[in-house]
Amino acid sequence: MAEKSRPSSGSTTDGGTLADVAAGAQPPRRSEGPRVRPSNGLDRYFGISARRSTTTRELRGGLTTFFTMAYIVVLNPIILSGPDVTGASLPFPAVAAVTALVAGVMTILMGVVGRYPFAVATGLGINAIVAVYAATQLSWPEIMGLVVLEGLLITVLVLTGFRRAVFEAIPPQLKTAIAVGIGFFLTIIGLADAGVIRPGTPLISFGVNGQLAGWPLLVFVVGLLLTSVLVVRRVKGALLIGIVVSTVLAIVVEAVAGLGGRFDAEGTEVNPRGWALQVPTLPDQVVSAPDLSIIGNFSLFGGFERIGVIAALLIVFSIMIADFFDTVGTVTAVGAEGGLLDEKRNLPRSQPVLLVDSVAAAAGGAASVSSNTTYTESASGVADGARTGLASVVTGVLFLLAMFFTPLVQVVPSEAAAPALVIVGALMISQIRNLEWDDMSLVIPAFLTIALMPFTYSITNGIGAGVISYVLLRTATGRGRQIHPLMWLIAVLFLVYFALEPLQQLF
Numbered sequence: 001m002a003e004k005s006r007p008s009s010g011s012t013t014d015g016g017t018l019a020d021v022a023a024g025a026q027p028p029r030r031s032e033g034p035r036v037r038p039s040n041g042l043d044r045y046f047g048i049s050a051r052r053s054t055t056t057r058e059l060r061g062g063l064t065t066f067f068t069m070a071y072i073v074v075l076n077p078i079i080l081s082g083p084d085v086t087g088a089s090l091p092f093p094a095v096a097a098v099t100a101l102v103a104g105v106m107t108i109l110m111g112v113v114g115r116y117p118f119a120v121a122t123g124l125g126i127n128a129i130v131a132v133y134a135a136t137q138l139s140w141p142e143i144m145g146l147v148v149l150e151g152l153l154i155t156v157l158v159l160t161g162f163r164r165a166v167f168e169a170i171p172p173q174l175k176t177a178i179a180v181g182i183g184f185f186l187t188i189i190g191l192a193d194a195g196v197i198r199p200g201t202p203l204i205s206f207g208v209n210g211q212l213a214g215w216p217l218l219v220f221v222v223g224l225l226l227t228s229v230l231v232v233r234r235v236k237g238a239l240l241i242g243i244v245v246s247t248v249l250a251i252v253v254e255a256v257a258g259l260g261g262r263f264d265a266e267g268t269e270v271n272p273r274g275w276a277l278q279v280p281t282l283p284d285q286v287v288s289a290p291d292l293s294i295i296g297n298f299s300l301f302g303g304f305e306r307i308g309v310i311a312a313l314l315i316v317f318s319i320m321i322a323d324f325f326d327t328v329g330t331v332t333a334v335g336a337e338g339g340l341l342d343e344k345r346n347l348p349r350s351q352p353v354l355l356v357d358s359v360a361a362a363a364g365g366a367a368s369v370s371s372n373t374t375y376t377e378s379a380s381g382v383a384d385g386a387r388t389g390l391a392s393v394v395t396g397v398l399f400l401l402a403m404f405f406t407p408l409v410q411v412v413p414s415e416a417a418a419p420a421l422v423i424v425g426a427l428m429i430s431q432i433r434n435l436e437w438d439d440m441s442l443v444i445p446a447f448l449t450i451a452l453m454p455f456t457y458s459i460t461n462g463i464g465a466g467v468i469s470y471v472l473l474r475t476a477t478g479r480g481r482q483i484h485p486l487m488w489l490i491a492v493l494f495l496v497y498f499a500l501e502p503l504q505q506l507f
Helices: 018-022 041-046 055-069 072-079 092-114 126-136 140-159 162-169 172-194 215-232 238-257 302-307 309-337 351-366 378-383 389-404 414-434 440-456 459-476 485-498 500-506
Strands: 120-122 197-199 204-206 372-374
Touching (some): 041 055, 055 238, 055 378, 055 414, 072 120, 072 126, 092 351, 092 389, 120 351, 126 309, 140 162, 140 309, 140 351, 162 309, 162 351, 172 197, 172 215, 172 440, 172 459, 215 238, 215 414, 238 414, 309 372, 309 414, 309 459, 309 485, 309 500, 351 372, 378 414, 459 485, 485 500
Antiparallel strands (some): 197 204
8 A cells, every 4th residue: 555645744733833833933724814915025036925934034044044053164174174195285264264155155045046944055974075085085176076076966967857856756754754863863963062972982971971061061051941941932033042142151151261172173182171163252353354265176087087987986976975865854854844845745846956955066066165065954944933045045144244254153152052953853853753653664764764864973874774674675565566666776876875885995
């Protein structure tokens, strides 16, 4: 028997969404009658009234998304600042400025063209993969050239309709599991950013030596409790208020205690009770001129000459799979949280969104800051009320301003933004109620999808495990004919992806 389609998992019983509750709005009923007519051209273009939002909510949601993901302006240069195989390094200030520039331009493009509240920036995980290849096999211009090729290939897949077809071929059970898995993924990111969980023995440890020790952890706990109270009391702008109050508290704590950072310039932990990333101190200067010197510093086919055609193509393939399915997972999860999916759990008018995301991948490589992709942190803005591309325009403009105000952006510590990620994780995890639990051929793939995302720190790994096990188990139970043909292809591609290490050694 074919799987039943389900309503959007972000919906409440009266037609609103959990995100509406988080934003402090009373969920509207679908039986209320015709929607309000657009009040102006801006409303008409972005469909603000059509999605039962307001300009104020869009502005607030855009602000929340920016403050939740602004850490990438500092974190990306840390990841990409090491020497490549030639000994050359990317300049830290330039990577920070260009990271903000590309994120700003592509997020505005996502808002204007895609018209959904999705923000774009350098993909975490993908930039780590890029850094590893630079340190072991390729120069920075060569690996960035392969990133450009990967982005161009995905753009071709979008233009041919293949990427959208793959998006729609994934069954509702896995789409719901993806949303839940990303909820756990955001939660573990938030807990790790705050220092609540850290690498330890045997796997991870709790706080400092098993205790919540240190002032930064207190800032996180206060921020989490405050944000939780604001959310359950349906205060408008709960997440944004939580970030701002936590930041002010962090500035006061640092001014009094002078804690400093947790890590040194090489990334070694030297102060377990320090701040994880940004040290919340008021900057000596607010404005600084951006260094854009690394834009265009890529070699499109240099990697092929250094390591060979097959080895270079395998690298392109690995980055493409990670980029491709990270976006599928993010769009599904954030769309579900905002009640933006249709009855088959697909995003209406997704083609422009996928196209902008693909172009962003190539743009990130061309600018030497690694592939840009749609961010899961967009869910924080959606949870604070965002429903349209106007919120993305707001987030993008703030990223462009961050190029000139990098010292000011660095004031917000990760401990202040982390509570928002944990709360959004809670909102997204609640969608687990829409999973089917009476068929183990559906339960096991959903479980693997959910479990592997946080435990392996990878959206792609979770989706891959879910797809492969889904195809295998549905076939084993005699329901292979119900599997979409593209799911077979996706399963084969993921098998190659997971076997990439021996294949690279072979070639």
